[in-house]
Amino acid sequence: MGRSTTKYSHEFLKKEAMNIDNTASQMRKGVLEFCILSVIKQGEAYPSDIIDKMKAANFNLLEGTLYPLLTRLKNAEFLTYRWVESNSGPPRKYFSLTEKGAAFYKELEATWNELSNAVKAVTDIDASNNLNNNNFNNP
Amino acid sequence: MKQVININFQGRVVPIETTAFEILKNYTDSLGRHFANEEGKEEIINDIESRIGELFQERITKGATCITDDDVNAIINSIGRPEDFEPMDDAQPSAAASSSSYQQQSNTTSTGHKRLYRNENDKVLGGVCSGLANYFNIDVVIARIIFVVLLFSGVGFLTYIIMWIAVPSTASAEIGGTRKKLFRDPDEKMIAGVCSGIGNYFGINPWIPRVLFLLPFLSFLSRWGHWGGFWDFGDVIRFTFSPTSLIVYIILWIVIPEAVTTSEKLEMKGEKVDMHSIKNSVMEEMKGVGKKAEKFGKEASGVINEKAKAVAGDVQNFSRRSSGGLGNVIAMIAKIFAYFIIGCVCLAIFGTLIALIVGAVKLYPLKDYLLDGNWQNASAWGTLFFFIIIPFIGILIWLIRKITNSKSNSRMLRLTFISLWIVGWVCIVFFVSSIDKEFSRKSNLQDQEMNIINPKANKLIVTTSSTLERTGKRYRWSRFESFDEFLDEDTLTIQNIKVGFIKSPDDSFHVRVLKEARGFSRESANANASKITFNVKQIDSLLVLDEGITINKNDKFRNQNIMVTVYVPVGKQIRVNGDYFRKIYFNNVFNINDYDRDNDYFDDNKWQSGVDYIMKEDGLYTLDGRKADGWNDREDRRRNAKNNRSNTYRYDKIQDSLERRQDSIENRNQQRVDSIEKRNERVKDSLDRQLEKEKNKLENSNGVILNTEPGNLSANIMPGVMILPDIN
Numbered sequence: 001m002g003r004s005t006t007k008y009s010h011e012f013l014k015k016e017a018m019n020i021d022n023t024a025s026q027m028r029k030g031v032l033e034f035c036i037l038s039v040i041k042q043g044e045a046y047p048s049d050i051i052d053k054m055k056a057a058n059f060n061l062l063e064g065t066l067y068p069l070l071t072r073l074k075n076a077e078f079l080t081y082r083w084v085e086s087n088s089g090p091p092r093k094y095f096s097l098t099e100k101g102a103a104f105y106k107e108l109e110a111t112w113n114e115l116s117n118a119v120k121a122v123t124d125i126d127a128s129n130n131l132n133n134n135n136f137n138n139p
Numbered sequence: 140m141k142q143v144i145n146i147n148f149q150g151r152v153v154p155i156e157t158t159a160f161e162i163l164k165n166y167t168d169s170l171g172r173h174f175a176n177e178e179g180k181e182e183i184i185n186d187i188e189s190r191i192g193e194l195f196q197e198r199i200t201k202g203a204t205c206i207t208d209d210d211v212n213a214i215i216n217s218i219g220r221p222e223d224f225e226p227m228d229d230a231q232p233s234a235a236a237s238s239s240s241y242q243q244q245s246n247t248t249s250t251g252h253k254r255l256y257r258n259e260n261d262k263v264l265g266g267v268c269s270g271l272a273n274y275f276n277i278d279v280v281i282a283r284i285i286f287v288v289l290l291f292s293g294v295g296f297l298t299y300i301i302m303w304i305a306v307p308s309t310a311s312a313e314i315g316g317t318r319k320k321l322f323r324d325p326d327e328k329m330i331a332g333v334c335s336g337i338g339n340y341f342g343i344n345p346w347i348p349r350v351l352f353l354l355p356f357l358s359f360l361s362r363w364g365h366w367g368g369f370w371d372f373g374d375v376i377r378f379t380f381s382p383t384s385l386i387v388y389i390i391l392w393i394v395i396p397e398a399v400t401t402s403e404k405l406e407m408k409g410e411k412v413d414m415h416s417i418k419n420s421v422m423e424e425m426k427g428v429g430k431k432a433e434k435f436g437k438e439a440s441g442v443i444n445e446k447a448k449a450v451a452g453d454v455q456n457f458s459r460r461s462s463g464g465l466g467n468v469i470a471m472i473a474k475i476f477a478y479f480i481i482g483c484v485c486l487a488i489f490g491t492l493i494a495l496i497v498g499a500v501k502l503y504p505l506k507d508y509l510l511d512g513n514w515q516n517a518s519a520w521g522t523l524f525f526f527i528i529i530p531f532i533g534i535l536i537w538l539i540r541k542i543t544n545s546k547s548n549s550r551m552l553r554l555t556f557i558s559l560w561i562v563g564w565v566c567i568v569f570f571v572s573s574i575d576k577e578f579s580r581k582s583n584l585q586d587q588e589m590n591i592i593n594p595k596a597n598k599l600i601v602t603t604s605s606t607l608e609r610t611g612k613r614y615r616w617s618r619f620e621s622f623d624e625f626l627d628e629d630t631l632t633i634q635n636i637k638v639g640f641i642k643s644p645d646d647s648f649h650v651r652v653l654k655e656a657r658g659f660s661r662e663s664a665n666a667n668a669s670k671i672t673f674n675v676k677q678i679d680s681l682l683v684l685d686e687g688i689t690i691n692k693n694d695k696f697r698n699q700n701i702m703v704t705v706y707v708p709v710g711k712q713i714r715v716n717g718d719y720f721r722k723i724y725f726n727n728v729f730n731i732n733d734y735d736r737d738n739d740y741f742d743d744n745k746w747q748s749g750v751d752y753i754m755k756e757d758g759l760y761t762l763d764g765r766k767a768d769g770w771n772d773r774e775d776r777r778r779n780a781k782n783n784r785s786n787t788y789r790y791d792k793i794q795d796s797l798e799r800r801q802d803s804i805e806n807r808n809q810q811r812v813d814s815i816e817k818r819n820e821r822v823k824d825s826l827d828r829q830l831e832k833e834k835n836k837l838e839n840s841n842g843v844i845l846n847t848e849p850g851n852l853s854a855n856i857m858p859g860v861m862i863l864p865d866i867n
Contacts, residue, residue: 063190063217064187064221068177071182071183072178074179075179085256085274090150
């Protein structure tokens with residue numbers, strides 16, 4: 001009996017973990033494009049630079065994820081690139097925003113602001129409720 | 140102990156452990172599978188692979204002898220495995236850490252040197268210029284201007300082609316491409332290793348490029364002394380090619396990097412592009428297609444369908460493959476040829492236009508002698524500006540726009556130029572037709588005959604009044620000198636004169652002068668012909684002709700021409716002095732067919748100035764018994780003239796000059812003898828007269844007749860006269 005319980009709980013935990021992972025990655029994925037575009041918006045960028053900048057902001061990203069994303073954005077004409085000689089190895093692709101990309105970025109920015117405000121507001125309500133509860137409880 | 144192999148990864152040779160290679164291969168295969176359904180799959184994989192290549196390069200330039208398992212794993216972790224891509228969990232802190240440390244390393248240790256690539260993104264032809272501009276950090280426009288300037292000397296063209304072929308393109312990032320790198324080979328060098336590097340690159344013996352470089356250079360040296368023959372095309376070729384090889388060598392020396400490190404030397408030798416490697420890559424592709432076909436097949440759920448798809452895939456793949464590999468090469472060669480031909484045509488047109496402009500400038504002084512009325516003048520100017528200068532400017536502008544890569548709206552510009560050029564066409568049609576009309580009718584031949592006294596010597600020398608032997612009026616710098624020479628303030632002298640010799644019907648010389656001109660009607664042509672003044676004078680054995688026909692601005696040039704026929708009795712000698720009558724024959728330009736009837740007898744009487752001829756029953760002969768033949772005689776004369784001019788390879792110089800001196804001495808002697816004979820004649824005449832007078836006197840006075848014959852008397856006098864002053 002106990003054996004079956006442990007087995008069940010194990011599977012449940014595993015499933016839970018995957019869900020959390022999945023949700024987290026879904027959230028990341030949503031803002032990833034926005035982040036990359038904003039990095040590129042600051043100036044022409046080489047993929048490694050983008051990863052470095054993201055990393056500096058504690059946003060870990062694999063190159064294997066970045067390259068397909070850049071290609072997709074480029075194919076959607078949000079990005080353009082030019083070849084630049086590198087000191088080591090083959091020439092590098094340096095990406096920059098197109099006009100279309102800039103417009104797209106503005107839209108994303110607006111959406112993000114709305115979203116983050118909304119999220120903040122929602123979580124703030126939560127926090128203030130907690131605070132209120134605490135206040136009620138304390139006296 | 141591990142085996143190390145060389146692989147060609149992203150266009151560079153990488154020494155790698157066999158196990159590491161297996162890991163790498165599995166990884167790239169997994170990437171291929173992962174992105175199989177992704178749009179732009181090739182590009183993504185390419186990007187990742189070139190990143191891997193960059194990381195490999197870093198390891199090697201940092202001093203690693205080869206790529207190890209650990210290296211490959213570290214790189215794979217930093218980039219991420221396919222299964223880590225989509226879900227993107229953060230469960231790989233180690234990978235992240237190693238990646239970040241890696242990046243820092245790459246930033247601090249970028250000590251490798253720059254590479255020269257052709258820039259595919261900003262190119263006019265092959266991207267060589269923009270690649271060079273990138274490499275040297277200069278503006279593309281400057282690089283292009285330098286190349287265009289060099290192009291005119293032939294140097295730029297060769298260099299460009301060589302670099303186009305040898306320098307890798309930025310877009311040449313083929314997976315597992317078998318491209319070699321062009322390096323200078325320091326191990327086998329003679330001067331800088333350029334030739335041995337080229338030999339390595341093309342897989343040939345380095346002596347082949349060496350000989351190719353040396354051959355023209357040697358011929359250049361050997362011909363250094365006398366490449367003055369400008370119109371000799373062979374000389375031109377040699378002239379352009381010989382210093383070119385030297386300059387090309389120096390350019391290549393500067394541009395091609397030397398293979399210093401082991402990996403560079405490996406890259407230089409590279410993997411040979413042969414049937415085996417092509418077969419390998421094709422086989423690999425086939426395998427991939429097989430897998431894809433399988434997948435398709437399952438979706439279609441039919442064995443037959445599956446097979447068909449596989450075949451279709453095969454075919455499609457094969458066609459893609461061939462168009463990608465061999466097709467590219469063929470396309471590139473075709474492109475080079477097309478550009479070469481277009482370039483040649485453009486250069487030819489450009490050159491012609493420049494020549495026309497120069498010609499127009501040089502012909503400008505003649506304008507007033509040809510053009511009649513405002514309309515013709517206007518159309519001439521119109522032709523010059525709209526037909527010649529406009530396309531010249533157009534090509535210049537096109538070239539400049541091409542160089543600066545100007546993308547602005549050129550439609551208006553093009554329309555303007557084309558419409559202006561159409562105006563030019565109208566002008567030239569009007570101009571040519573009006574000029575043609577002026578020359579449309581031919582005059583009657585106006586005949587003028589003149590008897591001449593047989594000279595004492597058996598020889599008649601045709602010469603010219605030397606009105607044109609003006610000093611300081613000779614411009615030797617162009618071929619249009621003749622016009623300057625013949626142009627005076629308001630008169631133009633044209634040497635539109637033909638001289639022919641035919642057998643005299645009797646035993647004395649005759650001269651016949653035929654005049655002819657053209658005009659818009661027969662009357663005007665006749666009027667033009669009658670205006671011709673041409674003097675023929677005889678001074679004993681000299682027949683002095685005018686140097687040319689003088690035309691003033693009112694008369695205009697209407698192809699006035701003169702035919703002088705000298706009737707020479709059998710047994711008499713004839714000779715034309717100097718360079719006369721071989722300068723310009725407008726006849727030949729304007730009315731070749733007019734003289735058919737005359738050409739027959741002129742042809743029988745071919746002669747060359749400066750050569751003595753004797754008239755025989757069946758025509759002219761040279762003194763050494765050869766039948767007169769203008770062409771051969773001319774060859775003789777030309778050879779002599781050439782020898783006289785250049786004193787490099789002449790062994791018979793002294794003999795020549797002696798002969799010439801002898802010639803002139805003979806001439807002078809002849810003249811002296813002539814004049815002495817004339818004096819004798821005069822003296823004899825006067826003596827005869829005196830004698831007659833004396834006789835009469837005597838008869839009148841005493842009727843005694845003395846035996847004094849004139850011959851005796853003159854014989855008595857002769858010795859005194861015969862004491863000639865220095866004949867030499």
